Amino acid sequence: MLDISTLKFDEKGLIPAIVVDSVTKQVLTLAYMNEESLKISLEKGLTCFYSRSRQELWLKGETSGNYQHIVSITADCDKDALVVVVEPDGPACHLGTKSCFENRLWESEELKEFSLQSLMSLIEGRKTDKKEGSYTTYLFEKGLDKILKKVGEECTEVIIAGKAEDKAETIYEIADLTYHVMVLMIEAGISLEDIHNELKSRHVIDHKVKQEKMTK
Numbered sequence: 001m002l003d004i005s006t007l008k009f010d011e012k013g014l015i016p017a018i019v020v021d022s023v024t025k026q027v028l029t030l031a032y033m034n035e036e037s038l039k040i041s042l043e044k045g046l047t048c049f050y051s052r053s054r055q056e057l058w059l060k061g062e063t064s065g066n067y068q069h070i071v072s073i074t075a076d077c078d079k080d081a082l083v084v085v086v087e088p089d090g091p092a093c094h095l096g097t098k099s100c101f102e103n104r105l106w107e108s109e110e111l112k113e114f115s116l117q118s119l120m121s122l123i124e125g126r127k128t129d130k131k132e133g134s135y136t137t138y139l140f141e142k143g144l145d146k147i148l149k150k151v152g153e154e155c156t157e158v159i160i161a162g163k164a165e166d167k168a169e170t171i172y173e174i175a176d177l178t179y180h181v182m183v184l185m186i187e188a189g190i191s192l193e194d195i196h197n198e199l200k201s202r203h204v205i206d207h208k209v210k211q212e213k214m215t216k
Helices: 035-044 116-128 135-142 144-163 167-188 192-215
Strands: 015-021 027-033 048-051 056-059 068-075 082-088
Touching (some): 116 135, 116 192, 144 167
């Protein structure tokens, strides 16, 4: 592990900290830490910054309740900048948005970023802002029974492709199943974070079970 004393704080004793959501990988904010706030962050496991405007320490969430639980802190190659991966309790921005970076300046159509979260947002948009001719909108209009039927059909297709040991077809069918499951998630009000947290809790349980077996 890196020692704090090896970090390069600027002439004002500050170091930039890029805060990233551990689940979505979205950049939440860019803030600054000094040595004291960094030590507090490490001790509490919560992000603590130094406010340049107020000239004081600032424990994120202390007044709003939107704490950021630290997963990891990594320094760059020059040791003069940090990436702080967190599990946020709420919005990162003082304006109430999840991220401070909401004002897109430009985006390439060819290299447009893809993520499961962006797909979830697109699917959700097809429900809240119906688009004529959209298959996703069609599923939402038909309702839960239709969505569940499609999930069942795609499960069968995955089994058939998997049994045939056809890797390309299995990938194709798993992608179809994933999409229809995500439609179900939106319909049921389930987020990717909900699934992440459930899997995370199972990982901890599995780890404990393994430890118990090793001690017997």
